[in-house]
Amino acid sequence: NRLSQERKQWSLSDFEIGRALGKGNFGQVYLAREKQSGFVVALKVLYKKALADSKVERQLRREVEIQGNLRHPNILRLYGYFHDETRVFLILELAAKGELYKELQAQKKFPEEVAARYVAQMANALLYLHGKRVIHRDIKPENLLLGLKGELKIGDFGWSVKTGVTESRRRKTLCGTLDYLPPEIVEGRSHNEKVDLWSLGILLYEMLCGNPPFEEEDSYETTYRRIIHVDLRIPDHVSKEASDLIKKLLVYKSVERLPLRSVILHPFVTKHVQQAKRASSSSSSSSTR
Numbered sequence: 558n559r560l561s562q563e564r565k566q567w568s569l570s571d572f573e574i575g576r577a578l579g580k581g582n583f584g585q586v587y588l589a590r591e592k593q594s595g596f597v598v599a600l601k602v603l604y605k606k607a608l609a610d611s612k613v614e615r616q617l618r619r620e621v622e623i624q625g626n627l628r629h630p631n632i633l634r635l636y637g638y639f640h641d642e643t644r645v646f647l648i649l650e651l652a653a654k655g656e657l658y659k660e661l662q663a664q665k666k667f668p669e670e671v672a673a674r675y676v677a678q679m680a681n682a683l684l685y686l687h688g689k690r691v692i693h694r695d696i697k698p699e700n701l702l703l704g705l706k707g708e709l710k711i712g713d714f715g716w717s718v719k720t721g722v723t724e725s726r727r728r729k730t731l732c733g734t735l736d737y738l739p740p741e742i743v744e745g746r747s748h749n750e751k752v753d754l755w756s757l758g759i760l761l762y763e764m765l766c767g768n769p770p771f772e773e774e775d776s777y778e779t780t781y782r783r784i785i786h787v788d789l790r791i792p793d794h795v796s797k798e799a800s801d802l803i804k805k806l807l808v809y810k811s812v813e814r815l816p817l818r819s820v821i822l823h824p825f826v827t828k829h830v831q832q833a834k835r836a837s838s839s840s841s842s843s844s845t846r
């Protein structure tokens with residue numbers, strides 16, 4: 558479609574703006590329709606003043622650079638961007654069913670088969686990202702959206718980094734909740750793409766239990782201590798397969814965390830999720846029935 562034409566100079570007059578869909582730290586997101594093609598998008602409006610005050614321009618540039626080059630069904634497309642004197646506009650794929658965290662708030666917790674489907678979709682998206690040497694670093698419900706068929710879409714790359722072979726030593730300014738951060742980040746040590754495996758474990762726990770595992774009522778220090786001690790308590794209502802997968806992801810030593818390929822093949826996932834048939838098995842099977 559026209560939107561994905563590279564290097565088109567977009568401007569606000571190319572769009573009809575609809576209702577506000579949601580808002581975040583630096584701006585709002587509106588439903589919008591590109592006038593020429595009628596293509597409906599989500600237009601994220603960010604205020605330059607707010608971005609400058611919080612020194613996140615570099616982060617925004619990285620977000621646009623990274624997300625603009627990604628193509629995956631479980632990653633929200635960034636079609637392009639433009640700016641005027643006071644605002645930056647990101648032209649994003651519309652996730653028809655909105656924000657995952659609102660769904661999680663409404664339902665308190667998800668049934669295991671729903672959580673298993675989201676874990677499989679996250680694992681596939683992370684396999685794709687890590688294959689391109691991108692670490693997301695901020696996997697949590699607030700950054701996840703839902704497409705038309707209820708499929709999960711990673712919607713925010715504000716904290717992602719493209720790393721070379723060496724581990725990323727970038728210090729993460731610890732703003733917001735610690736809940737999803739792995740020990741190596743809260744302890745300020747070097748970290749690599751295995752931070753996303755930890756966050757996937759936290760996400761699975763929160764989807765099944767309704768709260769992240771190390772959450773403490775407004776006590777940063779206690780959360781910090783529970784993370785570095787991996788002080789994990791899994792409620793009895795969680796199945797043994799789900800509990801096993803959580804324990805294999807929430808491991809202090811990042812090298813010992815279950816690799817993504819094993820996550821996709823884990824009994825908790827295979828019990829609920831029909832894996833895409835491997836090409837060889839489907840083509841080789843002759844119809845004997």
Ligand SMILES: Cc1nn(C)cc1-c1nc2c(-c3cnn(Cc4cccc(C(=O)N5CCN(C)CC5)c4)c3)c(Cl)cnc2[nH]1
Pocket residue numbers: 578579580581582583584585586599601649650651652653654655656699700702712713715
């Ligand atoms: C359809 C539909 N129905 N409803 C009720 C909502 C939707 C819907 N929303 C979106 C949205 C959307 C809207 N707001 N948000 C949340 C939002 C909005 C603006 C900025 C942020 C933000 O700053 N973020 C950075 C911090 N992390 C934690 C978080 C990100 C975050 C996302 C997008 Cl991007 C794409 N498709 C959508 N579809």
